[in-house]
Amino acid sequence: xxxxxxxxxxxxxxxALAVVFLVTPIVQVIIYSFNDSRRNNTIWGGWTxxxxxxxxxxxxxxxxxxxxxxxxxxxxxxxxxLGTLLAIALGRYRFRGRGSTSLLLFLPxxxxxxxxxxxxxxxxxxxxxxxxxxxxVIVHALFCLSFVVVTVKARVASLDPALEEAGRDLYxxxxxxxxxxxxxxxxxxxxxxxxxxxxxxxxxxxxxKFNAGQVTTFPLWIYTKKTPPAEANVIASxxxxxxxxxxxxxxxxxxxxxxxxxxxx
Amino acid sequence: MAFAAFGGGxxxxxxxEPVALKRSWVAIGxxxxxxxxxxxxxxxxxxxxxxxxxxxxxxxxxxxxxxxxFNWGNYxxxxxxxxxxxxxxxxxxxxxxxxxxxxxYPIAYFIGVTARRWPMIQALALTLVIAPFFISFLLRTLAxxxxxxxxxxxxxxxxxxxxxxxxxxxxGTPFSVIFGLTYNFLPFMVLPIYTSLERLxxxxxxxxxxxxxxxxxxxxxxxxxxxxxxxxSGTLLTFIPAAGDYINASQIYLGSPQTAxxxxxxxxxxxxxQQYPIAAALSVLLMGIVLVIVAIYVRRSxxxxxx
Numbered sequence: 001x002x003x004x005x006x007x008x009x010x011x012x013x014x015x016a017l018a019v020v021f022l023v024t025p026i027v028q029v030i031i032y033s034f035n036d037s038r039r040n041n042t043i044w045g046g047w048t049x050x051x052x053x054x055x056x057x058x059x060x061x062x063x064x065x066x067x068x069x070x071x072x073x074x075x076x077x078x079x080x081x082l083g084t085l086l087a088i089a090l091g092r093y094r095f096r097g098r099g100s101t102s103l104l105l106f107l108p109x110x111x112x113x114x115x116x117x118x119x120x121x122x123x124x125x126x127x128x129x130x131x132x133x134x135x136x137v138i139v140h141a142l143f144c145l146s147f148v149v150v151t152v153k154a155r156v157a158s159l160d161p162a163l164e165e166a167g168r169d170l171y172x173x174x175x176x177x178x179x180x181x182x183x184x185x186x187x188x189x190x191x192x193x194x195x196x197x198x199x200x201x202x203x204x205x206x207x208x209k210f211n212a213g214q215v216t217t218f219p220l221w222i223y224t225k226k227t228p229p230a231e232a233n234v235i236a237s238x239x240x241x242x243x244x245x246x247x248x249x250x251x252x253x254x255x256x257x258x259x260x261x262x263x264x265x
Numbered sequence: 266m267a268f269a270a271f272g273g274g275x276x277x278x279x280x281x282e283p284v285a286l287k288r289s290w291v292a293i294g295x296x297x298x299x300x301x302x303x304x305x306x307x308x309x310x311x312x313x314x315x316x317x318x319x320x321x322x323x324x325x326x327x328x329x330x331x332x333x334x335f336n337w338g339n340y341x342x343x344x345x346x347x348x349x350x351x352x353x354x355x356x357x358x359x360x361x362x363x364x365x366x367x368x369x370y371p372i373a374y375f376i377g378v379t380a381r382r383w384p385m386i387q388a389l390a391l392t393l394v395i396a397p398f399f400i401s402f403l404l405r406t407l408a409x410x411x412x413x414x415x416x417x418x419x420x421x422x423x424x425x426x427x428x429x430x431x432x433x434x435x436x437g438t439p440f441s442v443i444f445g446l447t448y449n450f451l452p453f454m455v456l457p458i459y460t461s462l463e464r465l466x467x468x469x470x471x472x473x474x475x476x477x478x479x480x481x482x483x484x485x486x487x488x489x490x491x492x493x494x495x496x497x498s499g500t501l502l503t504f505i506p507a508a509g510d511y512i513n514a515s516q517i518y519l520g521s522p523q524t525a526x527x528x529x530x531x532x533x534x535x536x537x538x539q540q541y542p543i544a545a546a547l548s549v550l551l552m553g554i555v556l557v558i559v560a561i562y563v564r565r566s567x568x569x570x571x572x
Binding site for chain 2: 011012014015018019021022023024025026028029032042078081082083085086088089092093095101104105107108109110111112113114115116118119120121122123125126138139141142145149174199203205206209210218219222223226227228232233236237239240243244247248251255
């Protein structure tokens, strides 16, 4: 029985330690959002709610945050629409060149960010396109696209073709079947893909740095500060809390749905 | 691209033959916008990058002015000047990937297999594993810089125990860079392994012990092979971004000039000194090496269906 107790206690203990390791810097970032700092937010100066209440007093931080949200929304829209269409084509149709299409979609994920960033920057330089808001949107939509395809394709693969057949049997036209059967069934996958895209876009630094020109996103703003003021921690902490709440809500909703449908996993 | 080849599609479709042709037109319609986007903003930039890497500075040119040529010498110059950075990038990325695998596999096993009986714990652990994704990459790296910095309790304790010489810092060393890479990409390792372990049928493990295999043998012969797809995608998802990363290695984060990776050099030569051909040559080299490693690795591990 010694073996069993080893597995019983050692693994949970190890995982608990690993979780502490994973969460430590997050806790640090959140605590320092309450720091009553003067110039340097690496020195603890006591607790205050000041930075939370007057975030935008710090010059440039709210503008940078706004830019990041705008970039994230537009890039997510582009990537989600294009990626969903590609995922449906790959998941539903057999065609020649399907393998090479999959490969082409895998390649951006296998390309280091710095190469994607430098490549697009070289391209914009070659065609004389000035860098700014739209060049950031273009690159963000590009690296989000592959992730959208992977996420939505998994959902397409798990769809029961019988449901679409039933739609056609009931004399639904092609578009009717698509919009009233296929698309609603794909929605959870599409929503997950859109959230993932937004998160990837919002936090991207390397590719953005190569293609931003004079525009400052939230990560670029943090970078230029070297030792970022507490206001940066406030925004990052707020986003963190929102994201965790969203994850918990989604999980609780999924659990409730399973219970309602009587599925025991 | 394969646009012209779609005409004869529909072979595997489970629908009646007459629709096949019409359906393949639908497929072209679905594919065209996305593929055009990839052609314009992924393939064309790669071509631009290769062309840029062959450019040459004409006589008396100003900073950042180059003309198109076939100057392969840029590659020789890039390798001669920056080979230590290239080696360092792949060395650091390899160690960080192995560390993330060793740290991450038990976590994934716990969430995917051990915690199955307790869905709440499973959900909580999974949320905590992906939590670092939700806090700014730069800020969480700076938080480690502070946590490992000279005045931190971690550094003080290590100095006090005599494990760390008093004139030795943690931040700025290869260790802190690899530490940062491991931390930042650990969730990418855990998630795919968890996904493959979650589908693992527990009865296989029981069968292993019924046949008098030790837990170690059961793990080696049953669990590990069945989670191999997750291990392969996890290691790739960790290795690729780690090899190209330059935040952790940069001086204002966890590195020092002695830990500069190839990404730091590409950033500096492209955006600061505007030596576009050298930056492009290094990018092409980095991508080429990564692709060769990925291709060999995927083929060796026999998980081509991964894509």
